[in-house]
Amino acid sequence: MARIYPFRALRYNPAQVSAEDVVTQPYDKITPAMQQAYYQRSPYNLVRIILRMPELFDKEGDQYTNAARDFAAWREAGILAQERQPCLFAYSQRFTVPGQDGAARERRGFIALGELYDYSQGVVFRHEQTLSKPKSDRLNLLRATRAHFGQIFMLYSDPAHSAEGVLFGNGAAGETLPDIEVTDEYGVLHRVWKITDAAKISLVTTALEDKKLIIADGHHRYETALNYMKECGPSKAAEGCERMSGGMSGGLPQPACPEAAAMMTFINMDSEGLTILPTHRVVFGLAGFEAARLLEAVRPYFDIEELERDPAKAMGRLAAEPRTAFVAVTAKGWFLLTAKAAAIAEALKGIAARQRQLDVVQLHSLVLEKLLGISPEAIRDQTHLRYLRDAAEAADQVVRGEANVSFLMNPVTMEQLREVAFAGEVMPQKSTDFYPKLLSGLAIYALD
Numbered sequence: 001m002a003r004i005y006p007f008r009a010l011r012y013n014p015a016q017v018s019a020e021d022v023v024t025q026p027y028d029k030i031t032p033a034m035q036q037a038y039y040q041r042s043p044y045n046l047v048r049i050i051l052r053m054p055e056l057f058d059k060e061g062d063q064y065t066n067a068a069r070d071f072a073a074w075r076e077a078g079i080l081a082q083e084r085q086p087c088l089f090a091y092s093q094r095f096t097v098p099g100q101d102g103a104a105r106e107r108r109g110f111i112a113l114g115e116l117y118d119y120s121q122g123v124v125f126r127h128e129q130t131l132s133k134p135k136s137d138r139l140n141l142l143r144a145t146r147a148h149f150g151q152i153f154m155l156y157s158d159p160a161h162s163a164e165g166v167l168f169g170n171g172a173a174g175e176t177l178p179d180i181e182v183t184d185e186y187g188v189l190h191r192v193w194k195i196t197d198a199a200k201i202s203l204v205t206t207a208l209e210d211k212k213l214i215i216a217d218g219h220h221r222y223e224t225a226l227n228y229m230k231e232c233g234p235s236k237a238a239e240g241c242e243r244m245s246g247g248m249s250g251g252l253p254q255p256a257c258p259e260a261a262a263m264m265t266f267i268n269m270d271s272e273g274l275t276i277l278p279t280h281r282v283v284f285g286l287a288g289f290e291a292a293r294l295l296e297a298v299r300p301y302f303d304i305e306e307l308e309r310d311p312a313k314a315m316g317r318l319a320a321e322p323r324t325a326f327v328a329v330t331a332k333g334w335f336l337l338t339a340k341a342a343a344i345a346e347a348l349k350g351i352a353a354r355q356r357q358l359d360v361v362q363l364h365s366l367v368l369e370k371l372l373g374i375s376p377e378a379i380r381d382q383t384h385l386r387y388l389r390d391a392a393e394a395a396d397q398v399v400r401g402e403a404n405v406s407f408l409m410n411p412v413t414m415e416q417l418r419e420v421a422f423a424g425e426v427m428p429q430k431s432t433d434f435y436p437k438l439l440s441g442l443a444i445y446a447l448d
Contacts, residue, residue: 001123001209002211002213004112005254005255005261006087006201008087009087009111010080010147010444010446012081023182026440028220029437035053049070049071050150064145083194085196089110089443090167090192091190092191093191094189095275097277099390105275107273112263114154114262123212125214126426127215127427127431128427129426130219131220135223138221138224143228147446148263148447149440152225152265153434154214154216157268161271166200167204180442182439184436184439201252205253214417214418228259258448265438276412276432278389279431279432280388281368281387282397282398283374294328295335298367298371302338302339304338307335314336324344326359326362326407329398329405331399351365355427358420360412363407412431412432
């Protein structure tokens with residue numbers, strides 16, 4: 001099933017730069033303000049590669065050419081140095097969950113190469129749809145640099161915690177000083193240990209070889225890597241095979257060619273530290289919207305209970321509701337909408353049963369599309385919809401008149417995600433928000 005490989009990673013040289021000055025959040029989580037801050041931290045911050053600001057007299061596509069130029073220069077100057085032997089990286093993240101009780105959690109996994117598979121092969125499964133524009137952007141960067149800078153977040157199931165035991169057990173990564181230790185802008189402590197012991201690497205790769213994988217974060221980058229592998233074609237793959245010395249390096253397995261794998265972080269979905277946050281929906285720009293008409297429209301499908309106008313109390317009431325539900329925040333009041341199972345089943349009978357039981361599917365397919373008339377295309381383009389992690393901010397946008405209505409959501413559970421993904425189905429975009437994110441720049445996979 002899943003094939004996992006060690007690799008000779010490129011890493012920032014600690015003798016020349018500080019890790020805190022050069023690593024970033026994933027490219028699609030970098031706001032303009034964050035981008036500016038990263039630029040100011042260091043001339044070698046990875047944002048200059050993965051999300052470059054335009055330069056004076058830049059033409060279309062120059063940002064990718066310039067990124068490749070700087071990447072090559074950093075390698076030449078020794079800012080980035082390549083490991084001498086193939087390795088894995090144990091990766092720990094210590095954090096508190098935003099908006100909760102402040103209890104510390106830890107999520108553990110490891111960074112390695114993962115072989116690329118078509119979804120039809122039944123090894124890698126997605127759970128969200130992708131858009132063409134982000135994939136085109138990432139493909140242009142990959143073509144120019146021939147390197148993977150961010151990690152695709154992969155989930156696997158192992159109740160025995162075999163890989164974690166090898167990497168973080170007695171005398172392993174968790175009890176030695178890390179190679180990298182960084183606290184990010186959200187207060188998350190990221191720690192990375194290099195693993196070069198061939199026996200440990202073999203145990204970890206063997207532990208995953210019968211596993212199926214679910215993409216948690218990085219759907220666009222995964223599909224970009226897959227498309228690039230196909231784009232390179234048989235002749236390029238043959239050249240790659242020669243470079244990879246017959247698929248072995250130091251007695252350890254390697255991908256058939258560099259393009260056949262991408263850099264991934266593997267997290268056990270049975271781990272206690274796995275955290276999914278809700279993503280709230282904010283509807284804006286609808287002409288003639290009236291809260292009273294919305295409530296009348298949803299009444300045949302949902303029981304309606306008016307709530308106190310308080311984000312924390314509303315989220316608490318929502319979390320305690322045993323049935324499928326979400327909260328509608330309007331200028332006229334806050335309302336808990338609880339699904340009437342029979343009415344929902346009839347209204348969404350064209351959708352698989354496992355999906356129509358999900359609050360996010362009920363909201364998108366019934367409320368947004370059928371009752372509010374927002375087309376799937378408009379939802380994908382975020383013409384009338386935006387997504388927020390913070391419930392208070394989602395509510396405040398309605399109060400300030402910047403939105404027609406906000407819908408506060410419970411998070412998707414790991415069980416729901418697993419069931420939908422392994423059935424070969426997908427949820428609406430932004431259905432999951434895994435927290436925290438994986439930092440970019442901890443390791444780089446260069447194809448050349």
